[in-house]
Amino acid sequence: MTAYEPTPPPGAPPAAYDAVVLAGGAARRLGGVDKPGLRVGGRALLDRVLGACADARTTVVVADPRPTARPVRWAREDPPGGGPLAALDAGLRHTTADTVVVLSADLPFLHEATVHTLLATLGAAPETAGVLLTDADGRDQPLVAAYRAPALRRELAALTEEHGALTGLPLRRLTGALDLTRVPDPVASFDCDTWDDLATARARIREHGHVLDEWISAAKDELGIDLDVDIKVLLDLARDAAHGVARPAAPLTTFLVGYAAGRAQGGPEAVAEASRKAAALAQRWADEAAAAQADATPDATPGTRPDAG
Numbered sequence: 001m002t003a004y005e006p007t008p009p010p011g012a013p014p015a016a017y018d019a020v021v022l023a024g025g026a027a028r029r030l031g032g033v034d035k036p037g038l039r040v041g042g043r044a045l046l047d048r049v050l051g052a053c054a055d056a057r058t059t060v061v062v063a064d065p066r067p068t069a070r071p072v073r074w075a076r077e078d079p080p081g082g083g084p085l086a087a088l089d090a091g092l093r094h095t096t097a098d099t100v101v102v103l104s105a106d107l108p109f110l111h112e113a114t115v116h117t118l119l120a121t122l123g124a125a126p127e128t129a130g131v132l133l134t135d136a137d138g139r140d141q142p143l144v145a146a147y148r149a150p151a152l153r154r155e156l157a158a159l160t161e162e163h164g165a166l167t168g169l170p171l172r173r174l175t176g177a178l179d180l181t182r183v184p185d186p187v188a189s190f191d192c193d194t195w196d197d198l199a200t201a202r203a204r205i206r207e208h209g210h211v212l213d214e215w216i217s218a219a220k221d222e223l224g225i226d227l228d229v230d231i232k233v234l235l236d237l238a239r240d241a242a243h244g245v246a247r248p249a250a251p252l253t254t255f256l257v258g259y260a261a262g263r264a265q266g267g268p269e270a271v272a273e274a275s276r277k278a279a280a281l282a283q284r285w286a287d288e289a290a291a292a293q294a295d296a297t298p299d300a301t302p303g304t305r306p307d308a309g
Helices: 045-052 084-092 112-123 149-163 195-205 211-223 231-244 249-263 268-296
Strands: 018-022 058-062 073-075 099-104 130-134 140-148 180-184
Touching: 018 045, 018 084, 045 058, 045 099, 045 112, 045 211, 058 084, 084 149, 099 112, 099 149, 112 130, 112 140, 112 180, 140 149, 140 180, 211 231, 231 249, 231 268, 249 268
Parallel strands: 018 058, 018 099, 058 073, 130 180
Antiparallel strands: 099 140, 130 140
């Protein structure tokens, strides 16, 4: 992996899309462990993927039901364990949008921006049936993709008619029949198939420059908060409170700002306004402290104190 940041979208995503997340695999290379429940950055892999498609109109997870950070619709292929094509068909039956995003449940670095890139690229290429990511080795990743739902249904029906059932058929039997556009993204396409992959993902999450964003995302999921605020404003406020008042004032002040915004039933604007007021108060405290220090200095020159004038 050579970069962490998601690729910015080339344009606005379609107004509506559905998502199908395949989460019922056997995880043989992980010894049959519950792979979607493994945690990276304190969040289950499945929850991380669900966060990336949070604006889907309907999200279908093909697996046995389990607790998730956001509501989803559950589906299961028959028989269970019938493979990715059978699972995709089962999930697709619960969708109605003309565009469907298809994802595996083991993508630790998938972000909403990458999903929007897939959708926007598909919208800009009306002749293509789908857009998928390719990994660091240039291999197709059909479970990180956006497809036109009618094309998927048509080809799945053709395969069912040809083979009698979809059980056990590989994904390439579907993708090989579709006209697809490819977007290289070695980061978002990175999946956790082995314990080494999981260790790599966990280490990468904690790298400097990413850990704070990851922590905020995990905390919002854990607390059930869906609110995007300017993190820099809050960090600046915490710094001002720590320097101008006392170090313990930093976390307490940011808590009070959040509480005030919640009491006002406001969104990011309410947080920004409460932060502005608290920052101004912290500055006044700092000015008073500087003035007091100037007064206590015997050789202070008149007119040079911070509050002089």
